[in-house]
Amino acid sequence: MDRRTFLRSVTAAAALTGTGGLLAACNANPAAPAPNSADVAKGGTLYILSDLSVQQLDPAKSQNLAITVLGLVHRRLTSWKIEEGKPATVVPDLATDTGRPSDGGKTWTFTLKDNVKYADGTPIVAADIKYGIERSFAAAFTGGLAYHKKLLAGADAYKGPFEGSELASIEVPDPKTIVFRLTQPYGDWTWIASTPPFAPVPKGKGTDASYTEKPIASGPYQVTSYAKGVEVKLSRNTFWDKGTDEARAGLPDDIVIQLGQQTDIISQRLIADAGNDKFAFSVPFVAPAQLAQIQGNQPAKQRLVTSKSGALAYVTLNTRRPALADPKVRQAFQYAVDKASYQIASAGSAELAGGIATTLITEGIAGREVYDLYPAPPGGDVEKAKQLLREAGHADGIGPLDFVVYNSNNYQKKGEAVQAALLRAGIKTELRVVDSEAWEALVTGNEGTYDLTVSSWQPDFPSATGNIQPLFDTKEIGNGGYNTARYSNPEVDKLITQAQSTVDPVEAGKIWAKADRLIMQDSPVVPLIYTRNSFLHGSKIGNFVIGGFPAYPNFLQVGLTK
CATH class of the missing domain: 3.40.190.10 (Periplasmic binding protein-like II)
Incomplete structure (x- = not known):
């Protein structure tokens, strides 16, 4: 989940992110911007x-x-x-x-x-x-x-x-x-x-x-x-x-900021477009249920604005857990996931959920290179996943793995979509749904007693340092850090320091792109989608x-x- 779900005062909904060359955002109905x-x-x-x-x-x-x-x-x-x-x-x-x-x-x-x-x-x-x-x-x-x-x-x-x-x-x-x-x-x-x-x-x-x-x-x-x-x-x-x-x-x-409003009520008010609500906009993202309702309401649909891209949603693989220590096992997850089903679980449609992700640096960030180390159809490649598991000595699959998810913002449904996809390849998981404080303590604490989680991330400013450093720097493991894969690679740490020390943004971008590829070769996370936010x-x-x-x-x- 996105740390801003419970930290950022701009919104109480997860998604960034962390999130995101820079292109124009899309209106949900481009004919009526x-x-x-x-x-x-x-x-x-x-x-x-x-x-x-x-x-x-x-x-x-x-x-x-x-x-x-x-x-x-x-x-x-x-x-x-x-x-x-x-x-x-x-x-x-x-x-x-x-x-x-x-x-x-x-x-x-x-x-x-x-x-x-x-x-x-x-x-x-x-x-x-x-x-x-x-x-x-x-x-x-x-x-x-x-x-x-x-x-x-x-x-x-x-x-x-x-x-x-x-x-x-x-x-x-x-x-x-x-x-x-x-x-x-x-x-x-x-x-x-x-x-x-x-x-x-x-x-x-x-x-x-x-x-x-x-x-x-x-x-x-x-x-x-x-x-x-x-x-x-x-x-x-x-x-x-x-x-x-x-x-x-x-x-x-x-400007009047009305606090303590229920998310679904905010959407209903703006759909109705009466009184002072004509002069209002929502801070929280529009939830999937309301998005479906808006699609059948042409006046409201014309007032729905959806970002082109946003946060990187991804599956974290805890590299310090015995079952996930082998990079070949982690690479099997890249093929086992069903990114198309994750799109549906996230927002009801691929268009509103966001495009399929294959990289760590999000759209709209200098240094992003488009590549795919694990090419597969949107629904995954189950046979390739099974092949990698066999090569790693797991012909009968692995698990059950402890799969922890946050109890809000549709994360249980998203987790269930990932869980069902993994099972096709023989990767068994037990889904554990916890509240925000428990999730935070578990995945950013020092013990790290979990195998998988689902997260999303968008940088705090438009630089690849916000995509890479908080999530993959060794120093960000535990103690409240967001390296939830508990991934440590001295070469990646060196590239992070080198990129941050480079004043020229073009040259820094080249170094960040190199770090992106190196991390993906080790497969500590599985990129799912670049989320889209609707307001x-x-x-x-x-x-x-x-x-x-x-x-x-x-x-x-x-x-x-x-």
Whole structure:
């Protein structure tokens, strides 16, 4: 399952991913696309319907993507430009550029733009960026994205600013300049600077847990009221200057986030398209049952927007379990699975579920190469799977294997589809359905007492490092890491370090592609599909666009039609 199922505050549904060259996203009914930018106007109230009870607006605690809710309230040093039909690119946000590397990529320097202010009119200064990042190290403000914590020099022993200390590897020589000194060359630091901890927090603010309810806004909107489990109201930050911000349109006057809504009820409301729901869109993905209903409702079908691609869904094979230690046995799984049946279990149809996957680097990510080391029909090649098992000394098959799945987001049905396919080849499994906490403890903990699981993954930013490093780096085994295959290959670890240290994205992409192939030769996971995410919106919503990455609409550009 996708870790964001229970961590990411943008959505409570699994799927990314992690997820995802970059192509235009598809509307579920291409003949009737969502209104584009020419149809939207400034003004009005936008409604966002969410199944979450809490909207996390503290940048230290948030795992929001750069183009979702947090980006409406907080700016960062860099951001993402997402357009239909064009690649996702990193763009300057509070900074004048996307960062200037030196010392081979171990040092990065940013300069702040003129006329960037908080909602109270106070200028944003470089020290605020430094303090916001330092604040994310405090024990009381954990839970957010933490790539910077492993990369900033001296960060391993740093405990945050509330004990009177500063992180020396973040330097602020003047109010507009900030310098980061890293432990290693890191070409993706320009993307790291777009993650939530790089939002400014005025020094001395955000000292208690209530900051999520009353954050100091730097984006086009500020919080006017926050009722847990009910709603969050946002209004304009009059000091936000569109001339300094190419990532955000800032079109609606007000935004109301309705919390605690049931997922199926959200879909029913948007299908009905009545009252304020005409000016609303859903945060959770549309569930398979509602997708089937929408296909027979032409007006609603015209308002369903589906990503072209998204997260990689895959079967994890725990390489440290005796039955799965032999690579030839693991390769048999590549042929035994029925990817077509997994598509049906996921979304009811191949079109809505997503295309069949054969690689680890998802669509929309630089460095992705299309290849298939284990060519088979969509339904699998059972005889080839049996042949590999015989060659490995298992003429009578293997099992039963412990197959653990998460108890929500249709994962039991998905697991049953995989289970039935494996049985055809003589691979017997026992399906164990657990809740999110148990799944998390089991597959990311240190003991690893399971054989199989089904997961999905989409990177936190559009770089292959997010596809490969969290899932296959030896350092990510146990201790909460997401190397759930418990896969360890020193050559892969070396390629990960080499790719991350390469500043040129084209050259880095070549190294990531090499790592992708090497991992697949060892077969620690079985790629299933590149998932597609479907979202529904009201008839008065315009500029509702999903790019090639990520598989989510760009909240920052949504407006209301004239």
